[in-house]
Amino acid sequence: MTNPVITGQGAVSETDRSDLYRAVWRWHFYAGLLVLPFLITLSITGALYLFRDEIDNFVHADLKRVAVQQAEAVAPSQMIAAALHAHPGKAVKFTDPPRxxxxxxxxxxxxxxxxxAVYVDPYEGRVLGTLPDRGTVMWTVRYLHSLRYFGPTARALIEIAGGWSILLVGTGIFLWWPRGRKGGVISIRATPRRRVFWRDLHAVTGLFVGGVIVFLAITGMPWSNVWGGKVNEWANGSNFGYPSGVRVDVPMSDRKLSDTAKTSWTLEQAQIPESTGADGAAPAIGIDAAAETFDRLGLHDGYTISLPGSPNGVYTGSVYPDDLHQQRVVHLDQYSGKALVDMDYDDYGPAGKWLEFGINIHMGQQFGLANQLLLLAACLAIIAMSVSAAVMWWKRRPARGLGVPPMPSDPRVFRGLLAILVIGGVLFPLVGLSLLAMxxxxxxIRRISKIRRHPRMA
Structure with a gap:
C-alpha cells in the first residue's frame, strides 16, 4: 500500500511520483550519454572561437599586422600584382584591410x-607571407567546432546533439526541482570527496546555464545538415534564393553566393547575377574602379571582393562585421560598374533577421566584449557541469554495469514523456531517428537485465 500525496479524485501516490522521477532520470541519463562528449568539445572550441580575431592576430601577427604609415594604401591591383609575382596563379578574391x-x-x-591566402602590406605593396586558404588557427577551430573535418555524416550529429541538449535541460530542471528540499538547490554541499558535492555542482550549474544551452542549441541548428538545410531553403524566400522582399530584374547565373566567399547563413543559397556587356563593346572596369565603387557605396572596412571568373561574372563585394546592420552584399556589373543587386540586413525576411540575430549572439559578436565574456563563462560552466556528471556517474555506477537508472514499476508512465519526445522528433528529424535508436x-538493456534476473525465461 502507498499513501496518496493528494487525496480524492485524481490522487497521485508516492509510487506514481517515484515512477515519473525514475522515467525522467532514465532519459536524462541517456541524453547525457549522447550529448556530454559533444558539449565538452563544442564548449572548448566555442570558447576559443569567441576570441577568433584576438587569437588570429596574435598567432599570425607576422602576416596580419603591419606598421601604420602616413602614406596612402597602394591600389588593390598593385597588391594583387605583387601577390601573383610571388605566387603565380589566378587571383580570385581581394580582402580589404579591416583596420x-x-x-x-x-x-x-x-x-x-x-x-x-597571400598577405600584403597595404602601404608598401610588399608580400608578407602565405597560408593555405582558410588556414588560420581559428579556421581550424571553426571546422572542429562544426565537425566539418569529419564530413557531412558527422556534421549531422550537430542536429542530434542540439535536440538532445534541449531534452537534457528539460529533464534536468525536473530532477533539480526542490520538492521541499533546501540543500543543493542553489548552493553546493559537502566536499569533492562526497558524491553529493558533484550532484550539487552538476544541478546548480545546470540551473544557471540551462537557458544558455537551449539558446546555443537552437541557434546552432542552422548549421546542421537536415534541419538547417530545409529551414535555410524556406527562409531564403522565393526569388532565386534571395531574402523575401528583394526583387531584382537582372540575368542570374547558376552560381551561389556561398561558392565564392564566406557569407551569412541566410544568403548561402542566393544566386549571383551576370554581367551583360560580355560582347566586347565595353572594357571591364578593373579591380581598382570596383574597389572605389564599393568605398563610395559605403561598405564597411574589411570587405571582400570576389573577382569575376568569366566574361559574364561580376565583382561581388561582401562584408559581415559584428554589427548586423552593417552586413552587406553588392554585385557590380564588371563592364558598366552598375550595382546589379545591393542587399543588407534590412532586406532579410523576418525569419532571416531573427536567425541571423541569434547566430550573431551565438558567435559572440552582437554585444561586443560583454557578449564574449558571457558566453565564455557559459562555456566554462558547461564543461564543469559535464565533468561533474561524469564524476557523479563514476561514483554511483555498479561494479559491473553501465549504471542506467532503474525502470519505473509502471512502464505506462513513459507515455507522456515519449509523447514530448515524439513531437521533438518530428520537428528535428535526425533527433527523431536517434530517439528510435535509443x-x-x-x-x-531491459531485456538483458531481465534475462540475467530470470535465466529460465530466456
Whole structure:
C-alpha cells in the first residue's frame, strides 16, 4: 500500500511520483550519454572561437599586422600584382584591410589547383607571407567546432546533439526541482570527496546555464545538415534564393553566393547575377574602379571582393562585421560598374533577421566584449557541469554495469514523456531517428537485465 500525496479524485501516490522521477532520470541519463562528449568539445572550441580575431592576430601577427604609415594604401591591383609575382596563379578574391594596422589578403588559385591566402602590406605593396586558404588557427577551430573535418555524416550529429541538449535541460530542471528540499538547490554541499558535492555542482550549474544551452542549441541548428538545410531553403524566400522582399530584374547565373566567399547563413543559397556587356563593346572596369565603387557605396572596412571568373561574372563585394546592420552584399556589373543587386540586413525576411540575430549572439559578436565574456563563462560552466556528471556517474555506477537508472514499476508512465519526445522528433528529424535508436537500446538493456534476473525465461 502507498499513501496518496493528494487525496480524492485524481490522487497521485508516492509510487506514481517515484515512477515519473525514475522515467525522467532514465532519459536524462541517456541524453547525457549522447550529448556530454559533444558539449565538452563544442564548449572548448566555442570558447576559443569567441576570441577568433584576438587569437588570429596574435598567432599570425607576422602576416596580419603591419606598421601604420602616413602614406596612402597602394591600389588593390598593385597588391594583387605583387601577390601573383610571388605566387603565380589566378587571383580570385581581394580582402580589404579591416583596420589601419591590418594587412590585405589576396586569395590565389595556384597552378596546382590549390588556394592560398597571400598577405600584403597595404602601404608598401610588399608580400608578407602565405597560408593555405582558410588556414588560420581559428579556421581550424571553426571546422572542429562544426565537425566539418569529419564530413557531412558527422556534421549531422550537430542536429542530434542540439535536440538532445534541449531534452537534457528539460529533464534536468525536473530532477533539480526542490520538492521541499533546501540543500543543493542553489548552493553546493559537502566536499569533492562526497558524491553529493558533484550532484550539487552538476544541478546548480545546470540551473544557471540551462537557458544558455537551449539558446546555443537552437541557434546552432542552422548549421546542421537536415534541419538547417530545409529551414535555410524556406527562409531564403522565393526569388532565386534571395531574402523575401528583394526583387531584382537582372540575368542570374547558376552560381551561389556561398561558392565564392564566406557569407551569412541566410544568403548561402542566393544566386549571383551576370554581367551583360560580355560582347566586347565595353572594357571591364578593373579591380581598382570596383574597389572605389564599393568605398563610395559605403561598405564597411574589411570587405571582400570576389573577382569575376568569366566574361559574364561580376565583382561581388561582401562584408559581415559584428554589427548586423552593417552586413552587406553588392554585385557590380564588371563592364558598366552598375550595382546589379545591393542587399543588407534590412532586406532579410523576418525569419532571416531573427536567425541571423541569434547566430550573431551565438558567435559572440552582437554585444561586443560583454557578449564574449558571457558566453565564455557559459562555456566554462558547461564543461564543469559535464565533468561533474561524469564524476557523479563514476561514483554511483555498479561494479559491473553501465549504471542506467532503474525502470519505473509502471512502464505506462513513459507515455507522456515519449509523447514530448515524439513531437521533438518530428520537428528535428535526425533527433527523431536517434530517439528510435535509443528506444531500441533501452529495450535491449531491459531485456538483458531481465534475462540475467530470470535465466529460465530466456
Amino acid at each position: 589601419s594596422d591590418a594587412s590585405a589578403e589576396i586569395t590565389v588559385a595556384t597552378a596546382d589547383n590549390e588556394r592560398i 528506444l531500441a537500446v533501452d529495450w535491449t
